[in-house]
Amino acid sequence: MEIIGIISLPNWLVGILASVLAICVYTWYKQSLFRRLGIPTKKTVFLLGDFVDMLKEGFSYISMDLYKKHGKVFGLYTGNKPTMVISDPDIIKHIMVKDFEHFTDRPQFIMLSKFWRSAMSFASGDAWRNIRHTLSPSFTSGKMRNMTPYLHRCLDIFHGLLEKNIEEHPQGFDIDPMVRCYTMDVICATSFGLEVSAQTDLENPFIKHSKEFLDINPSGNPLFIIQILFPELANAFPKLFESNLVAKHAIDFFKNASISLFEDRKKSDANYKDLLQLMVNANKQAENEETSGGKRKGLTDDEILTNSVTFMVGAYDTTAATIVWILYEMALHQDLQQKLVDEIEEQIGEKELSYDNVFTMRYVDMVMSETLRMHPPNTRLGRQPDCDIEICGVKIPKGMDCTISTDIVHFLEEYWEDPYTFNPERFSPENKSKINEYAYLPVRGGAAELCGYASSPA
Structure with a gap:
């Protein structure tokens, strides 16, 4: 030529x-999208965007740095993919409540396998609404109250092991493994009626595989990185880039455990009171209920299986981490620890701990709430609009990945006085009503609030 x-x-x-x-x-x-929208951003690397900086410094560090420079709304690029980072409570309120009908979809950074697409954590649109609508009744106060006996058995074992460790290691010991084993026992017992004995078995396969399950390292998978940087390729060749997120043998372990339990439940007439049985019952009941659009779909076998696995591992990690953070803060602030102990002794004393008397302990609630503020289980909440929309003067194009950064929101000085100080008094009865609810999002918020949160003390 x-x-x-x-x-x-x-x-x-x-x-x-x-x-x-x-x-x-x-x-x-x-990579000029944010400039055209008038949204501030940092200087990006051609093709890679901010991806290398995210790997080196972490999303939270970069976000906090840009917030200090540009304010509550700014942009980041993962390759060519733009992400709008939002920490303005007024905009968050629109996304989570006022305009939530346009924000039910979640950003998908990778091409998920069919197994994961059935999970409530990753589902979008009508599929998400259906799963949430079916699962929500499983977390009412009455049904959670029925799970208390399972909790007591796990707590008795934990208490015995704790006393043993204190006696054998008076100078101190690492409590994190103990808490994680206790949490696995609680999750499996209360959710699936399954006694895994993680606390008494140091080589427990549930603990081993949960660690592998949670070990997501995108930098070690070339296809993972390619589809994050160039999502158009993943859309063009979905089968090639389809991902299970974690090690296949770890997924297979939890899938096989859930399948075995699920098949037994379908054949059993026993009156179980755990989450798995509640999901199975909800599925049967939902098939016969009418909604405005006709028969409700309920949960398919695959949806019950997937959500069992994600709940088993996801609840394990976030619950254990929160308990450890509470213990850490109490060790640092022993004056607050004593107040906590005094309240527990006053309210509970020799009585058996129950779902109801937990709610009588205000200071426990205050400590939990402040821990969740300073150490939220989820530091990023993602949403994606199904249409072009303008909120509080910010133009958000259809399909834009919107990330609500809780590790910025929870430390905004205009909403939290001296935000880096651990202070449970922020959540005292007289102060709690003054808190902007969209500046406190430990477990999402609004219409996307975590199932069961309304029935929990925090």
């Missing part, structure tokens, strides 16, 4: 040059 009658180039080279030029123009256009 001749160019201007002077230079002759082979067609294959022309094709390559044209492709490179097209990629450059496309990348420039994609």
